Amino acid sequence: MSVQTTGSNGNDHGSPVPEEIDYDDPRTTRFEKVKAAARQDGVEIVHYEPQYPEKGSRLERRMSRTVGLMFLLCGLFGTAFVVLYIVWPWRWKQGDVLMKYYTPLLGVTLGLMCLFIAFGVLIWGKKLLPREVSIQDRHDGGSPKGDRRAVGQTLAYMVEELGVKRRPLLGLAAAAGLAPVAVVIAAPVIGGLIKNPHADNQLFTTGWAPINEPGGGTRLVRMTRDDGTPIRPADVSVGGQMTVFPGIPEGATNAHADSPTLLIHLRSDDAAVARANNVKGTGHDKFDRSDFMYGDYIAFSKICTHAGCPASLYEQQTNRLLCPCHQSQFQITNNAIPVFGPASRSLPQLPLDVDDEGYFVARSDYLATVGPDFWERP
Amino acid sequence: MKRRKIDLKTLPAKAGDEVEDRLGVATPLRGIINKVFPDHWSFLLGEIALFSFIVLLLTGTFLTLFFEPSLKEVVYDGSYTPLRGVHMSAAYSSSLDLSFDVRGGLVMRQMHHWAALVFMAAIIVHMLRIFFTGAFRKPREINWIIGSLLFWIGFLEGFTGYSLPDDALSGTGLRIASAILLSIPLIGTWATSSIFNGEFPGDIIVSRFYIVHVLLIPAILLALITVHLALVFKQKHTQWPGPGRTNTNVVGERFFPRYTIKQAGFFMAVAGVIAVLAGALQINPIWLFGPYEAGVVSAASQPDWYVMFLDGSTRLMPAWQINIGIGNGYVIPPIFWPTVVLPGLLATLPMMYPFIEARLNRDNKIHNLLQRPRDVPQRTALGVMAVVFFLVLVLSGGNDVIADKFNISLNATTWGGRIGLLILPPLFYWVTFRICLGLQQHDREVLAHGVETGIIRRAPDGRFYEVHQPLGHDHAELDYAGWVVPKKMNRLGALGPSLKGFFRPLERPAEAPVSPGHPPVEGVPERREIESKH
């Protein structure tokens, strides 16, 4: 049965190749039929050469053996993977050595299994299949000119038939009516997501704000460790620092992510310098800090004013506080003013005091905004 | 009951006919099978990204079966004793369970994370190949834009992905992301508050990131990748110039069988490399980071490498704050410029590059032939400049690790980065430009004077000169054709064919097939020492 081709569909961009291919003709080889079929897609197989002219040569046999070996190795490692997966101890135990090899063994056997499939398949393709060079015509430049004109004319006619140009009011009404549709679709998404950032004055309040007692008056917030126990001055070594949290419910959790504070016990001479600079008020915030320290103790917000990471690397001798995220450095003995790096605002200072039972309290909330800057920061 | 005889020989044909009657696939299938793809190693780089994406989909599906995207506080009670009794979010706890209490969970987690790094690395390497060879020119500008979008959307996918376990490292990154959002003038606080549902960190961000990471972005990525590949299929792949290759044809191999085999094999190779990485090298050990707490941070805190250039730009930015004195006073913090403005520029300018270059060169022709990087020195130098800029930023992102491991002062690395960022790119532009010109010159020299043979002769007047093998006939000067000029004698076929075999020759030299026109290779004659005649 012969097949007539007009070449109108397929990838042949409309140039018909009227070659008749008789697929049942015993005189043409299968390869010639394949070549003819390829020509119908604009592909000319120019060079097709088996890699081993004599079948069964040593080289060909060797390559076949290699490919076979690759697949066998793949099977070996695949089986190894399954066996290891089931049999090897894997539950985590401190100090146990065997279980630490579970993941590496699984990964390596799985990887080798895949790699041997890859080698097998690729060596087959590279070494055993005939080499070929084929050439295909490109048909760039888009559809033939006639088709372009046809589509252009059709679209133009459709626009005419719609009659928007003849009926301007209809067009205006449609536009005006459809305009809010986009807003309708966007409204629930945006409306549901939108949240006022100034609700409860959250940008300017932290967990250290004195608590209003129900019966009137305010209670100052105690400083606590991360387990909630309050702190006495004697609990911080000279030249030491402690991360402290507000003594309110969930004060040490991420619910009050702006509240972690660094309490530092400076050496006496450093403390004198810090106190003098507090009085001078050379920080970026123009607040009166002259009584913020308690003796030799000083407290700053741990939340870096650059991008919000906890600035925790306290250098005891240089009295610099380094933030590990972007290497901003703050001079603790000079109002925590940034002396290096991308931070541009000094760390807010927490006014310290000690209550009647001898525990540290915050005399008030931070007077400056805590953490990274934003547009509305005054 | 008579059993119907099933004729195995005609079964495939019968089955094919049934399918064909319903779907009509034969003609398109013939077109696909016969499609010609050009053959060069650098055309396989995009495939690394494609196959690692498939690995991501498969391993990611596994992970979703066990992960709990919730910030609700739980107390850990799993196998990992150093965290027993610690309060953490359900997200972190389920990630720990994946790592220690799901059989094979850790290797899947590590495969997923390594595949993500390989995906982004492959995109960059592929993008560089496209850029340096000019494959983005007409008609492929849309594919270039889609590719750039794939990078940035992949960036977001990776960021949301590694923030899901809510560990200390990614939580710190999330904190910085909220600071970046906050810094945007006018809308910053509203955007941050809306995304986090209140103050940082809120209690819903992981759930929101989860749906973005698992559904929304993968859908967009799949759609974009499909369009990207369809365009390559439709427009046909570009090719290098060379013998028989023109702007209106494609010379290579047909899709089936060789191209398919290469693709299948390479897929297995990519999957295999990712699996070996997952087994041999540990990645993202969240159990050592601990759960995210606002007061806890580790030294050596960096984001994944494809985000690290932004970390670098943030570290290098000087502390220039803009205060606007109207009303209560407004502020544009210094973090705005390196993390919002810079990536905005880096995203949009490269996307426009094909059109900018076409306009500058006044070139609106269709280009299907690639250009050797040396032949377009301005573009190559510009690309190298961009790479150096990116590298300085990435290295600066890790400057505390570099400072610690190489005993350099941390402050010095910051200053080095600031100065290097401004000086090194122009320097490398100039150096690359000169190198390109030099290579071009050498090509033309060889075309004009021939290949150096290594044979030195002495002229009668005492002058030494090297014999050159001309490339054309009759010492005619050849034109440069945009392809590799042979510069060594063995590339001209002047040597005999190579022996096959690894440890010992498989075939004796006399039996090896020779190319036509080449005299048969004979055994090397025995050499005798020159005997003295005493």
Next chain:
Amino acid sequence: MTSPHRSGGLLTRMRSRRAVPRSRARRRAASAVRLIAALVLAGGLYTAFAPAISAQDAPLSPAAMEGKALFDNSCISCHAMNGQGIEGRGPSLIGVGAASVEFQVSTGRMPLGSQGAQALEKPPVFDEEQTRQIAQYVQELGGGPAVPEGDDLHSGGDVAAGGQIFRLNCSSCHAFGGGGGALSSGKFAPRLSDTTDRVIWAAMLSGPQNMPVFGDNQLTPEQKRDVVAYVQETLKDRDPGGFNLGRLGPTTEGLAVFVVGITALIFTALWIAGKS
């Protein structure tokens, strides 16, 4: 010569008995005796009533004596004879205690090789016995904290609690995996591998150089034991995910993906499309 009944009592009679002038030699001898007696009296009064004497004058224990000999040979060039310190060379050692000495000397940081951003760890100059002696000497010089006895300071510690303390206080400088980290201007927090329990304890207790001090009032000995247990057991435990790339986080992971992954895949691509 003597008058019979002069008026006067005992004193007069004593005086009158003295009326005979002595010889010159006897006069000299007498004044010498008076002088010596006065000096002895003054010295005795001073010895009895002198204010608190410096420690040097108090008897040192035998270990401290050995330590003093070593100290006087190696340490006084920067820390001065009584450990008061020399401006620009070495700080005062009064009050640093045995813990500080144990840390600095047993890790080889002291004696300092050269003045730089910070003291570097190097092979120790003094062995364990000598280190203990110097530590004893400095302890007796000015007091200060000391590491508890014993080489095992981690058994029985709660690694979970230790991990929480470590992450809150230590990981910011020493990194989550104990790999160390950079501080400003060339200083750094060292790696925590290859350390002994005593060195870790001594570091926390004494706050060497720029490390903050974590005295026993701030981190109780139980908490210190927990931290040491975390460092020595958990951080030193093998990683379950393969080679840990230095525990430096995404920096080395990114390097590995290019150096190992992409390189391997590019070589594979070269092989696939090669003409061989």
